[in-house]
Amino acid sequence: MAGSLIERTLRVLETLSSEPDGIPLQRLAERLEIPKSAAHRICNELGRQGYVRQETRTGHYRLSTRLIALGFRYLGSTGASDVLQPILDRLADETGELVRLGVIEGDRQTWIAKAQGTRTGLRYDPDMGREAPLRYTASGQAWLASLDDQAALALLERQGHHNPEHFGPNAPRTDNELLDRLALARERGYTCCVDSSALGTSAFGAVIRHPMQGHTIGVISVAGPSVRLTEDRMHELAPKLLQAVEELSQCSQASQLFSE
Numbered sequence: 493m494a495g496s497l498i499e500r501t502l503r504v505l506e507t508l509s510s511e512p513d514g515i516p517l518q519r520l521a522e523r524l525e526i527p528k529s530a531a532h533r534i535c536n537e538l539g540r541q542g543y544v545r546q547e548t549r550t551g552h553y554r555l556s557t558r559l560i561a562l563g564f565r566y567l568g569s570t571g572a573s574d575v576l577q578p579i580l581d582r583l584a585d586e587t588g589e590l591v592r593l594g595v596i597e598g599d600r601q602t603w604i605a606k607a608q609g610t611r612t613g614l615r616y617d618p619d620m621g622r623e624a625p626l627r628y629t630a631s632g633q634a635w636l637a638s639l640d641d642q643a644a645l646a647l648l649e650r651q652g653h654h655n656p657e658h659f660g661p662n663a664p665r666t667d668n669e670l671l672d673r674l675a676l677a678r679e680r681g682y683t684c685c686v687d688s689s690a691l692g693t694s695a696f697g698a699v700i701r702h703p704m705q706g707h708t709i710g711v712i713s714v715a716g717p718s719v720r721l722t723e724d725r726m727h728e729l730a731p732k733l734l735q736a737v738e739e740l741s742q743c744s745q746a747s748q749l750f751s752e
Contacts, residue, residue, distance in 0.1 A: 497534075500526055504534050505559065508544065514552025575743050577605060580712075583736045584609035587729050589716035593740070594624055594631050596710055599650050601626070601635055624711075626651055627670060628663035630685040630695035631713040636670075637677035638699045638708045644674060662687040682733060684726050686718050694721040698733055700740045709744060712737055 503524050508515065515523075521531040535553045538544035542558045576593065584591040584607035593605040601624045626632030626648055636644040645667060662685070664670035677683040682698040689695065697713030714733060715721070 500524065500530065501534050501538070504531065504538065505543070505555070508553060508555045509559075511554065514547050514550060514554035516550075516552055520553065576740060577607070579736050579739050579743065580605060580607040583607070583712075583714065583732060586732050587714050587716075589714050589721055591736075592631065592713050592715065594711040594713070596635065596708060599647060601631065601711055603631075625689070628659050628685070628688045629713075630683045630688070630697035630715070631711040633670075633673060633677060633683040633685065634697040634699050634711050634713070635708060637674040637683060638701075641671050641674070644671075660687040660690045660693070663689070680730070682730050684723060686723055692718055694718040694723070694726065696726040696730065696733065698737045700737055700744065703741045703744065710740070712740060 504520065507520060507523055517531055517535065518528055521528040524531065535544055535546070539546060543556055544553055545556045546553050580591045580593055588609040590609065591607045592603050594601045594603045603624055624631050626636055636647065639647065664673055682696055684696045686694045693715060694717070695713050695715035697711055699708045700710040700712060701707065702709050712733065714729065
């Protein structure tokens with residue numbers, strides 16, 4: 493796959509972000525479909541700048557903490573921690589489950605903050621900072637449900653196709669099945685998914701809208717093990733989620749994290 497040097501460099505960083513144990517240079521080049529020599533030059537320069545390091549024992553390339561520090565510095569400068577985190581913490585305490593906040597930029601919804609309600613027993617705690625799949629996650633379906641059907645399907649197409657093997661058993665396999673779920677979410681004001689993103693997990697979510705202009709600026713979701721977070725339990729907790737959504741909407745303009 494061709495691309496400019498900047499595009500290739502960004503794709504190297506994105507790939508390394510999902511490889512905590514590092515990745516061999518040959519595999520990195522194959523995954524990005526670029527020559528091994530090009531991957532080597534990019535990794536060497538990123539290493540020289542302090543963003544990538546090479547493991548002495550394995551020779552694998554991995555991200556350094558410098559990029560992570562930049563992310564935390566940015567979040568701190570936006571005021572997100574001071575303004576938004578207390579709302580997430582309260583919702584996590586009220587539900588006893590994992591609460592995640594996603595922001596929307598262009599065609600992407602990215603999870604950027606979380607609060608964990610449970611301290612013992614089963615926990616659902618996925619990686620943060622990655623783009624949320626739209627078709628089979630509660631947060632993704634919440635964003636799609638905020639659009640009309642045509643716009644939702646167009647956004648889904650732009651995100652690209654995911655391997656169905658990565659879906660849970662209850663994930664919508666067809667567009668018609670997905671649209672039926674989006675219609676139900678619009679009636680309720682929130683999505684509700686059981687064994688959709690993965691077997692044994694449940695989640696429900698709702699969008700955060702701009703307090704004056706009304707467009708969607710983010711998504712908040714609550715997720716946990718399906719043996720505990722049943723569908724009835726999600727409906728019971730939904731008012732607390734919607735209350736948090738309203739508060740986050742009103743507080744969003746105090747943080748530069750949300751785009752206009």
